[in-house]
Amino acid sequence: MSRDDNPRRAEGQTGKRATSSRLRRRAFLSSAGVAAGALAFGTPTVAADDYQPVTDVPGFSCDQPQFTCGREVTAADGMVSTVDPIASGVAAQILREGGNAIDAAVAIQYVLTVTQPHGSGIGGGGFMVVYDADSDTVECVNSRERASQTASPELYHYDGEYDQDIETGEAMGTPGTVKGLETARERYGSCSRRRLIDPAIRLARDGFTVDWFLAEEIAENTDKFNDAAIETYSDDQGNLYEEGDTMTNPDLADTLECIQRRGADGFYEGPVAADIAATIREYARDPDQVVDEDDLSRYDVTIDDPVRKEWRDVELVGQPMPSSGPTVVAMVLRMLEFLEVEEYDIRSAEKYHLIAESIYSAWADRMEYMGDDEFVDVPVDALLDDDYLQSRADPIEFGETVFPDDDEMGPGQPGETTHFSVIDKWGNAVSYTSTIEQFMGSGKMVPGRGFLLNNELTDFDDEPGGPNEPDAWKRPLSSMSPMIVMRDGKPEFTAGSPGGWAIVSATFQSILHRYDYGLSPLESITEPSIYTHHFGGIEWDEGVPSEARDTLTKWGHEVDDEPSEIGNVQVIASEDGVLTGAADPNRDGQAVGFDRAPGQRSDD
Ligand code: GLU
Numbered sequence: 001m002s003r004d005d006n007p008r009r010a011e012g013q014t015g016k017r018a019t020s021s022r023l024r025r026r027a028f029l030s031s032a033g034v035a036a037g038a039l040a041f042g043t044p045t046v047a048a049d050d051y052q053p054v055t056d057v058p059g060f061s062c063d064q065p066q067f068t069c070g071r072e073v074t075a076a077d078g079m080v081s082t083v084d085p086i087a088s089g090v091a092a093q094i095l096r097e098g099g100n101a102i103d104a105a106v107a108i109q110y111v112l113t114v115t116q117p118h119g120s121g122i123g124g125g126g127f128m129v130v131y132d133a134d135s136d137t138v139e140c141v142n143s144r145e146r147a148s149q150t151a152s153p154e155l156y157h158y159d160g161e162y163d164q165d166i167e168t169g170e171a172m173g174t175p176g177t178v179k180g181l182e183t184a185r186e187r188y189g190s191c192s193r194r195r196l197i198d199p200a201i202r203l204a205r206d207g208f209t210v211d212w213f214l215a216e217e218i219a220e221n222t223d224k225f226n227d228a229a230i231e232t233y234s235d236d237q238g239n240l241y242e243e244g245d246t247m248t249n250p251d252l253a254d255t256l257e258c259i260q261r262r263g264a265d266g267f268y269e270g271p272v273a274a275d276i277a278a279t280i281r282e283y284a285r286d287p288d289q290v291v292d293e294d295d296l297s298r299y300d301v302t303i304d305d306p307v308r309k310e311w312r313d314v315e316l317v318g319q320p321m322p323s324s325g326p327t328v329v330a331m332v333l334r335m336l337e338f339l340e341v342e343e344y345d346i347r348s349a350e351k352y353h354l355i356a357e358s359i360y361s362a363w364a365d366r367m368e369y370m371g372d373d374e375f376v377d378v379p380v381d382a383l384l385d386d387d388y389l390q391s392r393a394d395p396i397e398f399g400e401t402v403f404p405d406d407d408e409m410g411p412g413q414p415g416e417t418t419h420f421s422v423i424d425k426w427g428n429a430v431s432y433t434s435t436i437e438q439f440m441g442s443g444k445m446v447p448g449r450g451f452l453l454n455n456e457l458t459d460f461d462d463e464p465g466g467p468n469e470p471d472a473w474k475r476p477l478s479s480m481s482p483m484i485v486m487r488d489g490k491p492e493f494t495a496g497s498p499g500g501w502a503i504v505s506a507t508f509q510s511i512l513h514r515y516d517y518g519l520s521p522l523e524s525i526t527e528p529s530i531y532t533h534h535f536g537g538i539e540w541d542e543g544v545p546s547e548a549r550d551t552l553t554k555w556g557h558e559v560d561d562e563p564s565e566i567g568n569v570q571v572i573a574s575e576d577g578v579l580t581g582a583a584d585p586n587r588d589g590q591a592v593g594f595d596r597a598p599g600q601r602s603d604d
Helices: 017-031 036-038 085-096 101-115 177-188 191-206 210-218 229-230 252-262 271-282 291-297 325-338 351-367 387-395 502-513 523-527 546-554
Strands: 068-069 072-075 078-082 124-132 137-142 303-304 307-311 314-318 416-424 429-435 481-488 490-495 570-575 578-583 590-594
Touching: 017 078, 017 271, 068 072, 068 085, 072 078, 072 387, 072 590, 078 085, 078 101, 078 570, 085 191, 085 590, 101 124, 101 177, 101 191, 101 252, 101 429, 124 481, 137 177, 137 502, 177 191, 191 252, 229 314, 271 291, 307 325, 314 325, 325 351, 325 387, 325 481, 325 502, 351 387, 351 502, 416 490, 416 570, 429 490, 481 502, 490 502, 490 546, 502 523, 502 570, 523 546, 523 570, 523 578
Parallel strands: none
Antiparallel strands: 068 590, 072 578, 078 416, 078 590, 124 137, 124 429, 137 303, 307 314, 314 481, 416 429, 481 490, 490 570, 570 578, 578 590
8 A cells, every 4th residue: 555545644543543443444445446335234345466566675577467466366486474565575575486375484583583573573472383294283382471580470560451461671681583483484384594684684784664564653652662662763853753755773683693603692692681581670660570681692492393173164273371261262163163153144232242252251261271281280281171151152142231241341351463374385384373473572671682572471360379370481362363274184264363352253254254165265364253251331333233232232232432443463374275364354455365477386
């Protein structure tokens, strides 16, 4: 989307995100020839070929016949879907050179550290779910941040004020992303570290075009930025970068070069590690409980077996604890299967009611039982047991909400991250959700190093006592839901989203829309969704009809007055040798497909 076409700019753009989302969605609808009044009927049609030219990646162009760019594209030999056209272009180029899906994913994450620093980066962590075609197995590279080895359950027992906690050293977990990327590259990749980090270094050194979303996140987060962040996100004249500006980050280029030379040691040992530890200490309320150099040098990822659940005629596969996400996605989808949700119209009150009630139920179990399974015994098998899920579905009826009955309607857990997917010509697949927790994380940049530190440890409960209480070397419970839907043991659909607790809602509804309502990949993510959690309260995407909302209110649900924006989902479908990638139009996401011989079908 060009600067002038951006509906936010056209409207003078200072409204809340819900409003801007509405405007953007309308702009897409009108570009597809669909009247705004048609929103209440049928699935919105988003122009699938609404592609953005990529000018920041030398050697890559959407005009080259081997590449197809857009909100939804198909190809035979490789597919990438990310929130950032630059990252998608870099990854597609790696696929063209013969790199595999894991190589492409590693390069994407290094690029996103530069171009989308509000959503993820080397100061954070994440979960990479990998289907390795050679070994025919799924493994999860778990780079979740850990609390310090000296943290106690009272980590937050000062004043419990979330707004203040988010900027403290106590909130900053041991970053895992670099260890995750290097581990994945060594374990499954085929390209050199040099090749996979080079594009990010070049973008940081030579500059890239700031998109409207980054510009907005810079402007909205100045309150929590430290001086280093303000300086990095300002141009030579001291003005904050705006949409369309060319931004450079030479400090980050240096840090990435250090990682390129020394591998993960360039981050976890030596001067970069010392600077990370010093920055965390500077913002600590109790320096004895926060991450230090010893924690950094001890940090390592775990390679986890995925959580799996049969559902309909496919299998849901995703990251296990310490993410609650895929387990809750599987619980909700199985309950909805028992409730025969597909019998009800896609925009009906009945469908939304069944979804909300299933989430209330599953979310209560999440809060009661889930945490880091290195510390607590999480009864995953029992929670996913069909008899149990049937017993949770049975009390759900139309006409009345049965689960939350208190007025303690919470705001949920704010946060934002990024999700992307890659599938290559050999059938390898990556579904990767990566985060620094909130937009711009803690807002504290490591001076001279060009990257922000996460505030992931705010995902712990702030009070001791539950399965997700803080503890030494523990990982906070996540909602991130990188998933692969498998058919006959092979990846058929990848999905995931940012959005804090709303990640689960956004992810399972895209799977539900695809499998139960037969929508295309793009339609499955643009079909309006709802979001709720154990306290109740329903947020809804533009397009959920007012009649359905009125009925939900009559049945006892607390329904928001205004629409929200639920998630930012990137998916890839793989069917009959055709890969279809789709990127959520609520930001600038772009799918890029690769065909070695355009116009002909690959046969190897
Ligand atoms: N910290 C969140 C989680 O792990 C992810 C960030 C987000 O909210 O998107 O669930």
